[in-house]
Amino acid sequence: MESSNSLKKELLSLMRQYSFYPRHNLGQNFLVDKKVFDCIIRQLSLGKEDAVVEIGMGPGLISRELAQRAGMYLGCEIDHRFKDFHAELFSNLDINAHFIYEDALKIDFSLYRERLAHYDRLLIFSNLPYYITTELILKMIRSFPQAEQMLLMVEKAALNRVLARPGTKAYGPLSIVSSLWGEWEKVMTVSGHSFEPTPRTTSSLYSLMARPDSQFKKTASIPAFQEFAAAVLRNRRKTLANSLMYTEIQEDHVIKKVLSSFLKSEKIKVGIRAESLTAQQFAKLYWLLVKV
Numbered sequence: 001m002e003s004s005n006s007l008k009k010e011l012l013s014l015m016r017q018y019s020f021y022p023r024h025n026l027g028q029n030f031l032v033d034k035k036v037f038d039c040i041i042r043q044l045s046l047g048k049e050d051a052v053v054e055i056g057m058g059p060g061l062i063s064r065e066l067a068q069r070a071g072m073y074l075g076c077e078i079d080h081r082f083k084d085f086h087a088e089l090f091s092n093l094d095i096n097a098h099f100i101y102e103d104a105l106k107i108d109f110s111l112y113r114e115r116l117a118h119y120d121r122l123l124i125f126s127n128l129p130y131y132i133t134t135e136l137i138l139k140m141i142r143s144f145p146q147a148e149q150m151l152l153m154v155e156k157a158a159l160n161r162v163l164a165r166p167g168t169k170a171y172g173p174l175s176i177v178s179s180l181w182g183e184w185e186k187v188m189t190v191s192g193h194s195f196e197p198t199p200r201t202t203s204s205l206y207s208l209m210a211r212p213d214s215q216f217k218k219t220a221s222i223p224a225f226q227e228f229a230a231a232v233l234r235n236r237r238k239t240l241a242n243s244l245m246y247t248e249i250q251e252d253h254v255i256k257k258v259l260s261s262f263l264k265s266e267k268i269k270v271g272i273r274a275e276s277l278t279a280q281q282f283a284k285l286y287w288l289l290v291k292v
Helices: 004-017 034-044 061-069 080-090 109-116 130-143 156-163 173-181 215-220 223-233 240-246 252-266 279-290
Strands: 050-055 072-076 097-100 121-127 149-155 182-190 203-210
Touching: 004 034, 004 061, 034 061, 034 121, 034 149, 034 182, 034 203, 050 061, 050 109, 061 072, 061 080, 072 109, 121 130, 130 149, 130 156, 130 173, 130 223, 149 156, 149 182, 156 173, 156 203, 173 182, 173 203, 173 215, 173 223, 173 279, 215 223, 215 279, 223 240, 223 279, 240 252, 252 279
Parallel strands: 050 072, 050 121, 072 097, 121 149
Antiparallel strands: 149 203, 182 203
16 A cells, blocks of 8 residues: 555546545645555455445545455445546456445435345445534444444534433534444544644544344344434424423323333433433333334
């Protein structure tokens, strides 16, 4: 693999060649640090029996490394200007690679389910843009519930939403859903100098390892559950009973009956606020309401 200096030179050369200028509104800061590249490759430990999905290919420098190691590579990129970059970087490689130039939040990944199922493991990698961190992680959990690992570059400012605990201001659907689906582990801190152009913030590389199959893990990938958690927490400071009225399950008599049973079984006080429930309690309450 190339050195950090040669990676940066290659990126700048491609940018000059195609008169490319990064767009701030897309969060375009591109990884050019060989140490971080190496860490990503080690963490994913890809082989020809694996499939890997990358959300946000950017110029394609790390994408090239992933595609050469995996049995199948699926890359997504919203910025069509990168097509020329990718055509050049991938032109002489003997790889099984597929590219989608579309907003990842709008892609129907079920179209690739059969092809991905041919591989022993599915792994996800993404350098997450700050402004859609929550939406992208929730979408990945919905779209790829069978994944073994998600390796994600997360900006420092977004980490509080990822790792938030019950009762805190940042606690929301992201921390609830992701903690039900998997377990977060910090891999390394990544300086702004590892990117071109250099952002003003630091990032962290985090691994979200899938938990063993369970009802809780399956619940995390259900769109209706994610919507339920979001609806309840829009009114986080209200009592749980009042917050539930803002969900699609609005029949007062149903909510009262189920909630009374739930509070007793969990040994919770009647006036508890929605933001105080644990992720597992959110899942339990959801299923009680759905089954009525």
